[in-house]
Amino acid sequence: MSALPSTQRVLFVCLGNICRSPTAEGVFRKLLADRGLEHRIHADSCGTADWHSGKPPDPRSIAAAKRRGYDLEALRARPLCWEDYYTFDYMLAMDESNLEVLRRESPLDYAGHIGLFLDFAPDLPEREVPDPYYGEGDGFLRVLELVEAASDGLLAELLQHG
Ligand code: 4NP
Numbered sequence: 001m002s003a004l005p006s007t008q009r010v011l012f013v014c015l016g017n018i019c020r021s022p023t024a025e026g027v028f029r030k031l032l033a034d035r036g037l038e039h040r041i042h043a044d045s046c047g048t049a050d051w052h053s054g055k056p057p058d059p060r061s062i063a064a065a066k067r068r069g070y071d072l073e074a075l076r077a078r079p080l081c082w083e084d085y086y087t088f089d090y091m092l093a094m095d096e097s098n099l100e101v102l103r104r105e106s107p108l109d110y111a112g113h114i115g116l117f118l119d120f121a122p123d124l125p126e127r128e129v130p131d132p133y134y135g136e137g138d139g140f141l142r143v144l145e146l147v148e149a150a151s152d153g154l155l156a157e158l159l160q161h162g
Contacts, residue, residue, distance in 0.1 A: 008158050009042045011088040012117060013098050017047030017077035020094040020129045022057040023143050024117060026065055026072040028151045041158055044088070048101040050079035058133065064140035068148075085110050092117040092154070095128035118146060120153030 012024035025045035032038045047053075056062070057072045065072045080101070084091065089112045093099035102114050118127050129146050132139030 006162075007040060007042055008090070008162055009088045010044070010090040010092065010154070010158070011084055012043070012045040012092055012094070013048060013080060013102060014045075014094040014129070015047055015049050015098060015131065016052045016133065017045055017079070018052045018055060018058045019061045019133050019140070020131065020143055020147070021045035021047065022072055022075045022077070023061050023065055023070075024092075024094070024129075024147045024151070025075060026070045027144070027147045028154065030070055031151050031155055035155070037155075040162070041155075045075070046078050046080045046084065048080050048098050052077040053079055060132070060140050061143070064144055068144055070144075080105065082107070085112075088112060090115075090154075090158075092120075095131070117150050117154070120151075120157060121146065121149040122153070124149055 012021040014021035022045050025043050028043045032041050055077050057075055062072045085107050091102050091112060091114045093102050093116055099116055106114060116127060118124060118129060126146060129143055130139060132143050
């Protein structure tokens with residue numbers, strides 16, 4: 001008897017949920033759609049701060065993503081909440097400070113994986129996705145490059161452990 005593969009749930013986490021984590025959500029969702037895996041793997045994103053709750057991604061993130069074929073326009077920011085720990089198998093932070101928040105807020109019995117998203121791109125020199133919000137335009141392109149590389153690694157991991 002063969003069991004159906006269960007749904008795997010992934011949450012991308014940054015500070016404001018308007019630049020890095022919605023980019024990760026959009027890129028990873030497109031990867032899933034292109035492989036016909038969107039019913040088997042669920043992706044979402046949130047911020048550890050609630051400053052931009054309800055807002056679409058930063059226009060610079062939307063524009064950079066669009067140039068590479070990703071549509072972020074329908075995404076809306078939301079803050080991390082405790083239910084996330086009971087929903088997501090993987091909670092992936094864009095940088096060390098958001099990783100610290102994820103660990104600090106984690107229930108003692110959380111059995112999923114909390115870590116850095118770029119751990120899934122071990123060949124890159126970076127360990128963190130740099131915050132592009134206050135920087136020049138190039139930062140948004142670098143976010144996309146890093147996110148694309150880690151998305152491939154994450155998908156390989158999920159397919160191996162699914
Ligand atoms: P994100 O970038 O964490 O990648 O969404 C930021 C967005 C907004 C702010 C900081 C970082 N902010 O200070 O409002």
